[in-house]
Each structure stands twice: as C-alpha cells, then as structure tokens.
Amino acid sequence: PMALGQGNPVPTEGGDPNILNLPEHATGLGQGVAANNGYGIPSKFESNVQRRQSPGLTQTTQASVSFAPLQSLFGIVTPSGLHFERHHQGWWDIDPSKHRFMINGMVKTPKVFTMDEIMRLPSVSRFHFIECGANTAVEWGNVAVPTVQYTHGMVSCSEFTGVPLITLLEIAGADFKNAKFILAEGGDGSSMTRTIPMSLILSGEVLVAYGQNGEMLRPENGYPLRLIVPGIQGVSWVKYLRRIEVGDMPYAAKDEAVHYMDLMPDGQHRQYTNIQECKSVVTTPSGGQVLLDKGFYNITGLAWSGRGKVKKVDVSVDGGRNWRQARLETPVLSKALTRFNIDWVWDGKPAIIQSRATDETGFVQPTYKHLRAARGTRSIYHNNAIQSWLVQENGEVKNVQVS
Amino acid sequence: PMALGQGNPVPTEGGDPNILNLPEHATGLGQGVAANNGYGIPSKFESNVQRRQSPGLTQTTQASVSFAPLQSLFGIVTPSGLHFERHHQGWWDIDPSKHRFMINGMVKTPKVFTMDEIMRLPSVSRFHFIECGANTAVEWGNVAVPTVQYTHGMVSCSEFTGVPLITLLEIAGADFKNAKFILAEGGDGSSMTRTIPMSLILSGEVLVAYGQNGEMLRPENGYPLRLIVPGIQGVSWVKYLRRIEVGDMPYAAKDEAVHYMDLMPDGQHRQYTNIQECKSVVTTPSGGQVLLDKGFYNITGLAWSGRGKVKKVDVSVDGGRNWRQARLETPVLSKALTRFNIDWVWDGKPAIIQSRATDETGFVQPTYKHLRAARGTRSIYHNNAIQSWLVQENGEVKNVQVS
Amino acid sequence: QSTAYPGVGRPATLKEVAAWDIDVRPDFKGLPAGSGSVAQGQDLWEAKCAHCHGVFGESNEVFSPLIGGTTNDDIKTGNVANLKRADFPGRTTIMKVATVSTLWDYINRAMPWTAPKSLKPDEVYAVTAYLLSLADVVPENFVLSDKNMAEVQKRMPNRNGMTTQHAMWAGKEFNGTAKPDTANVACMKDCIPEAKVASMLPDYARNAHGNLADQNRLVGQQHGANTAVPENK
C-alpha cells in the first residue's frame, strides 16, 4: 500500500496523550551524576544502533569485520563504540605501561620508547576517515547486501591525537636520503605489517597515535598505539604498533602480496594500491528503511577522498539523470568524512537516490559503468562507485544497481 | 627529592623484558568482532579516566555536577561518556517515540512535532563547546580544589546535529517582528526554563539537536532533544526540550533570577549574563600530576570563546612574565574548543605555567587581578581568569594563584 | 508561516497547549486564577517541603537555605543590604530573587523535588505565601492570589537588585553595554615583575579530593600524584 498519512494525528480526546498525560519523567526525580562508574553509555532506546557482522561473510569472528551502522549516524565523528572493526587475529586490551615502541633499520640509532615518552613529544590532533580497502567489496558484481551498514560500513572518522612519525624518525636519525619505505608492524598475534611510502611520512601527515575522539584509542582500534595514515586504506593503519623499520624496498607483507591487491581482467594484480579514492554514499534514506509518509525529507550522507578535501557533492533522485548540489556541513577537512544534506520532497512515486562526490583534485566519483570498464568486476578492493537506493511506492528503500 | 632519571633504563639482562619476552597478545588469538552487544567500551586500563563529583560541593547527586577529566583528554572532542553533567532534578532515559516538541506563544499556529518529524527537517552538524556558567566558580576567592578536573571540568565539546530553531519557528509562523525572546522549556521534573534572545536565533546558530558526536544525545545530556545555544552558558542548553514559547519579554526563570546571575561588589546582581567569555587552561601538566623526569614536555590545553573563534593562545612558564605563542590544532572553529600545544624543556626548577587566549574580537583572557578589579570575588559565575599551575622541584604540579 | 516542509508537524490543540504552557512571566502572564493563605501554606510546607528545606526554609541539608538574610528595611528599599557585605555568610533565595513570579513559577513546575507538578495552583499560592511570610514580605494572615501578586511584587526585598547593564548578554534586547569589563593585553615579554604564589591548598587538604594517582591515566607525560601519602618535598 501507499505510505502512511500524518505521522502524528490528533486523537479523538482532543490531544496527544503523550502531551496531555504528563509522563513519569516530568513528575518525578531522576538519576544522579556520575552513574555507571563515571562513564556514560547510550540510551537503552538506542540498542538497535550497533556494529554488526555481515552474516556469512567470514568463517570466524577473530578474522572478521564488524560494520558501522551508517544509517543511524550523524555528522562526521563516528562514536568510538560504533567504529567499524577489522581484525586478523582478534583484538586485545594491552597494558599500556608495558607497551614499547621500537624504531630500527636505516637509522643512526635504533630506539625504544615507552608510552610515557611518546606522550611527551609534540602532539597533533586531526580528524581523518579510515576506510577498509575492502569496503563495498561484495557489490563489485551485483547487489549482495541490503543496507548501507553492510555496503559501506567499513568507513569511520575520528579525531586522532599523536606524534608525527617523522618526529620519531628524526630522533632515531633516519637516513631520509636513502630510505624510501618504512615497514609498520603490530604487536598482536597477526603482527600486521605494511609498507608505507616515505613521501607520505615526510608530509607530516602520518601519525603515531594514542588518542581517538578525546580519549585513548579503543582496544578494538589498537590501544595503546596505532599508525594513522590519512587517505590510505585501513589495513595500513597498523594497530598495537610496536615497531617501525626504515628501509629501501617494499616488504611484500601478506596483506599487500596476497590480499589488498586489485585483480584486473587480464589476470594481473595491481599491487601496492593504498589510496582510497573519492567516494560518497547517502546514508538516509538508504536500503532497508521505510519512508512513513510523502512530503519533506532531508537526504543526508557522507563523502570522503584519500586525496584531500571534498569539493562538492551532487545528489540525484532520478537514478543519475539530473543532479542538484548538496550543502556540505563544516568543517570540510582533508582526508576526513564530510557530511552533506539536501532537501527533498517525496511525491510518493518511485525514486532512485544517488550521491556523487568530487574532490579537490577534480576527481569525480565513478559510476559502476566507469569502474567496471576500467577494472572489471573481480578486483574486490577499492569499490568507490556511486551507490543507488530505490525508494519504492510503498516507502521501502532497496539497494539497487542501475544501468 | 628530584624527579626521576631515565624513565625506561636498560635492565642488566641487556634488554627490556617487555620486549625480550613476547607477551600473550603477541603469541595468542584475541577476541572477536562486535563484542559487548556491538557497542565498544574503553580499555580496562583507562578506568581512572572518569567524570567525577567534587567532594562536598553539592548535597545530593541529582542536583549536582560531575566534572570531565580534562587532564586526560585529547583534541577537542569530549567523549560523550565523559561529558560533564549538571542536573537539577536528575537525568532520565526518555522513550523518543513518545517525546513531543511544541511551539507556542507569538506564532500563527502553535505546533506539535514528533521526533520522526523533527528528524525529517534540514539538519546541520556543528562542533560547539558547552560550558557551565559556574565553571571555575570555587576559585573566585582562592585556590579551592587540586586538579583541572575540578577547576575547569564543566566544559565539554561535541559535534551536534539538529535543526536550526529558526526553521521550526518559521513552520509555526513566528512573529519575528514583535518577538524579542523565546522561552525554552525542558520535559523533565525540573522543566528547566531559560530566556534566549531572538537575535541569536535569527543568526541560525541555535539548534534543536538530537545528535551528539555521531550518535543520539546521551540521556545525561538531554536525550532525545536538546537546545544548542553556541557561546552561551550550559544552563540555557535546555535538555529533554519539550517546548519553545515565543514572547516579547524575558521570563525571569528560577535559573536566571535566583542563580546564574553575577553578584557585584555593590550588592547588585548582573542578570541575564549568558555569554561565556574567552578562556583557556593548560590541561597537562596540571594540578595533581607529577613530572617523572627533567627534559622535553608537550604543554597542551584548551581555549574557547563564546564570542567566536580563538585567534591565539600564549603560554608562560614563569607565571606570566614572558609568553610564547602556542600552536593551535586545526580545525579552529567558532564557539568550539580549540586545542593548543607548545614545546617545553623542563630544567627541573620551579615553574609556573599559564595560558592566555585571545579571541577574534580581540578580547584577551583576563588575569585574576583584572577580573577581581571589575567584579570582586563573589560573583560565582563566569570566572574566566588565567589559570596558574606550579611545577615544583619534586615534579609535583600544584594549583596556585599568583600575585 | 513556512509551507516548505510538507508533512512535518501539525497544529497543537488548545488542550495540548494548556497542558504544557505553564510558565508565569514577571508581568504575571500565564498566572492561573487562584489563591492560598499563609496558614494553608504552612500546613502544606510542613507536610511536603519542610523535611528538605527546614521548617523555616533555613536548612541547607539538601540545598541552600531559601529564607533568611533580609530585613524590613530591604523590603522598603528593594535592595538586600547584606548582598553588599563580603563577610555575610551565604545567600538565601529570598535575598536574591527580584521577581515573585519566579518563585511561583518554579514551585509550580519543579517542587516538591521528588514530585514536581503535583501541586494545584491554590497550593502553589499557599506555599508561596508561607515562604513570603517567613521573610515578612506578607503578613501571617495574608491570602496570596492572582489578584494581589502585583502588590506583593512591590515588597520583594531585592526587587531593585538586578542590572542588565553589562556586556554578557548575547543580544541587544536589554540595551546593555557592548564593551567587556576586563581589558587584558597580550603582552609577550617582561610583562610583570616576578610572579609570587598567593594562594595554594594547605597540606592537610592534600587528599581531600581522593587519591589523585587514581584520577590520572596509568601512562602519560605526567602521572597522578599519590596523595594518600604525605608529599615528598
């Protein structure tokens, strides 16, 4: 049937009982400060807002993913409790007073630091997105999952605080002349290793971070120390960071020589693909939601680019035929999520909603047609195609791909 | 005694056991994704980082305050679980599907909205600080508390998402010509009421917000709806917002006619004092901390202004005789916290650390001397004086006031 | 009236507005008809208020005292003299409040603390009358009502105690000043002679806020001071 009428009609008694009958909270005394050991938690009415595994995607929970509920998030900051997770050998809660950080390789003096010491160094705080290289992977060929949580939920954005890696490399006396790469290594079971270009480190953007959204990193995100590599896929943001080696050739670590490579139609893999190109997605309305009524809606979503700032986001409600420019919420920050909003009056007819981001380099987010023409359908990683949501006459929104 | 030596000396066995003996987390399998019902919590090693009551400050926990642990926070975002609290009649966890919002008074048509409806309107997301007008109140006369948590912990900063109040007033057809004030009213037991100038609302800055740091407001912060009044003291940010009345005279509500007024030496109260003037504080090193060693430190802190952006922050380590300009972390946003950092090499001698913020209007944060000359010592509210921390030879940091 | 947002919001009914529009302004707009005597108020007070605020509004067990510190002279001048005295201990509600509407409105919306909005208008008149009588604003045989609130207002002890002549209101509605009352300058070098410590906590208060070692993170450029033991000077 059609979408519902007035969401809040006047009952026959001449008023809404939620107004006429004062609730308990208007007529009683509430709870005290500093409940729950001085650390607050969300409302009990928010329990649907969870990070979730995608059923059937992985065979274990420790080499797995949980997706952030983008359909329920606001603004650009991802609550740390809802930050997406990607673990290869499970997560740990490491005693920070016992954690050590080492620099070796092409340096004058290999060095060891305690957390106390790292936190004494000049720190910076910056907002950045992190996106898994495999975000939206299951959609390369066809529609495979119903909601934006599962299509795009491997992206999050936080304010990170830490020390520019270059400061630590300077302390160790790195051979900036001959070194071309570094290896970052984790301290957990997987001891995740990734090759990072020295050019990025010289830019000052790469951080050895301990802070996330005002507090310490969460255990699931690498407590107490994580490498922050803005614009670069999440697997390079090594968690539980224990060591940096300065070197002169790439390391072909497992997650850059077996995974996180992009298979081309000719059978070659593009290796060392680390940038997350410009991308966007409408988060509401989005798949699995129901519009309750015709009328005014606020279309909202997220845009980001691994190459810098988002310049503009356009939104279509007719599957890409016509576009209007959305409002960008401030601040618009480099290599951070950008929130966009645009007005829409739904007339009750089917509509296909899309967003299309352009970044400051002028790069325009591709359609599936563009992307498949360049890379086929089997490359798994780096799917940044324009997403389509079909709003049906009955108000239900479906994940679709258009031709 | 003097501060300690090298924080991490080489043990006699030729290496740090935390490096030589691989820990459990490097040699085992960790935990799975989406633990704890899909909502993550901080590390167990972070349990000292809590919001706290100040012993003896209030006689109940429901008409009370909990202070944010500024000494342990990074960047500008306050984790929602550590956001300061100020309740007058306790906090509630209100069912959002039953919450209603009403506009009445000088409007064409009084209106009622559900949460579903409010969330359909054009939304904005913005970072703003909120500071209680009584922050730093106990220090007007003398040093009264030991740490920055208790001196300055009634300030926090979040990314808020909501609808500009002006949009809602337009829907109701507010009489913008004759209306001069609005009354904002809460839906809890205290039904907090506050008068807000119409000029602020016309600026578009005042929001009817549901989102905070990416998720819904926390119950302690007004779930599901709160008025956001950037630059204005926290008591005006009415929680559990149920009603806005448009009017033509101020309302002299209890918390603007009995409290949140500033007593001058002549016995007159300054009433309707709502701006939080430019202020800053060094958060580390700060009172109650101990420097473990001589050497390099990163002095860091927060600055803010209810009149706009922070333009610069200067830091002194000699009690205000000489000053150096600190680095401001980006983004520097209007009416938001701004994080500053500056290098310092501690020589082991006593030092008095201060910060002094200047905002974009040119206003310079006052010393206690300035402030007391203008207002005496009994006005309770709006203490934005420069804070001093004495670093003693033994490394302990004390809250002091200087002459 | 904007129609740009079809489907969002609906007109409030009269019943709905009546249920929620409870505020009372200083000009008494919003004050419902009704009345209550000091004597009725005293009974109510002793039953519903006194155990928190004290029989004479003097208690500071759950909150600061409501009554005390005002004189008959204040009632004449409209300025509470004790507010000028830096040595006067504490400030009661009646010393500060300039507008009687504030008391009525607040008691009506928020008291008793554990059962707000449970009083009927006549009961609010009565307890308000009782409180005012404790401060001699009204005589002990007084019956407070919507009809005589304006007269009572003229006897509020601190009715002339407010000023809006300051720069701390974010608007021009009160014709306050625009110029802040402090004017520090951002001097950078040799700004003052040597700074001397003028105030700090005494040694005996070292642990008064709990052990500060437990109020700081386990790691960091500084740790928390162990205040459970005396300072090692």
Add this chain to the structure above:
Amino acid sequence: QSTAYPGVGRPATLKEVAAWDIDVRPDFKGLPAGSGSVAQGQDLWEAKCAHCHGVFGESNEVFSPLIGGTTNDDIKTGNVANLKRADFPGRTTIMKVATVSTLWDYINRAMPWTAPKSLKPDEVYAVTAYLLSLADVVPENFVLSDKNMAEVQKRMPNRNGMTTQHAMWAGKEFNGTAKPDTANVACMKDCIPEAKVASMLPDYARNAHGNLADQNRLVGQQHGANTAVPENK
C-alpha cells in the same frame, strides 16, 4: 639525529632489535639461516595446521583455501592462468602470492593462528616447503633453506602476476601513473536516459541479514523495514 627532545626514548639494545626485527623482505633480507624438508613439513602441517586449512591446504572452513588452482604451466610462465578466467571459483593463496618471502614471513609471524610465533625457523622452512610441494613448486623430497629460497622464488606460479603501474599508490616510489583510471564528469542535467534497475536482492533474501527493523533507530525520518514478514507491495 634530533636532540630536540631530551629525556625521550633510549637506544635499543641488539638483543631487543633481534627479538622484534623478524620481517623477511622479497630480497630475503631478514631471513634467518635454517632449513626444513617437505616431509618434516608434512608432519608439522598435519599436527599444527591441517585442522584449520585442510590436509592439502584446500579447506575453506576457517579461511579461504591456501593451495589449488595453479598448474605446472603457471610455474613456467610465472602467471597463474586461472586468474584471467572470470568463471574460476575462488582464488587460493598460492594463485595470488608472487613472493615466497611473503609466505615464510607470514607463517613465521602469525601461524598457527592460535599460537603465532611458536614455530622455530626450521619449522617455518619445513611447513613452507610442504605447502610449496602441494602446488608442485618444489618436489616432494625438497629441503627448503635460506640458501635456496632465491631459486624457489623463480618457480613461484604467480611471480610475474603483479603490476605497480596504477595511480593508487600515494607516492612516486613505484613510478606508477598519476592519472586515475576512471574519469566521470559532474554532469548536472539530462545526463543519461532513464535509469533502469539492473540488480537488486531477490525476495527470498529479504531477511537474510536479520530483521532490518531491529537494525534502525526507533525514531527517525525513516524506520527500519520489518523484513521478518513478506513485503507489502
């Protein structure tokens, strides 16, 4: 070497570096001396690896298969032919990995999954030899060692399967291209003919990800669809 940060950090000892510097590069820098035979590897494999990866590395019970999909021809060409086939089901580790160092390094640091870093170097040589033998990269009587790893590298089935000629590396280290491989334009009006839905989930998958009503907030401009019941079309 910066001395701007006195008191922060200290030199690492040789012992410390040795304990943590375990990586092995494609040029075999970092590879410790040692050796292990396919036969030794098979025993180890069956004891410590097979229950997760299958006796022949073919299992996908806890992870994707390690072995399968390569041919002797691939070993000659250094390109795995099946990677060109869009219809080939799944991609094994051995089909993808170009560098034998990667296998050695990863097994050494991370396997077995529940007891990473528990294998001695000789054991890592042995299981690596066994895995390679399963794919016929080495014969069944082979003894893998630091001395012959470079020779084995020359037989890796997909050793020529990698390209760095793309615009997706944030640096110039590989001399890739700077120009992205897609070039959409931000057309605003009449950009395409009518859009047609080309792919969507079938009705039977409606509830495959759980009830979506429970995966959306209770309030909002949209609610979650109740997928526990068939769609009301």
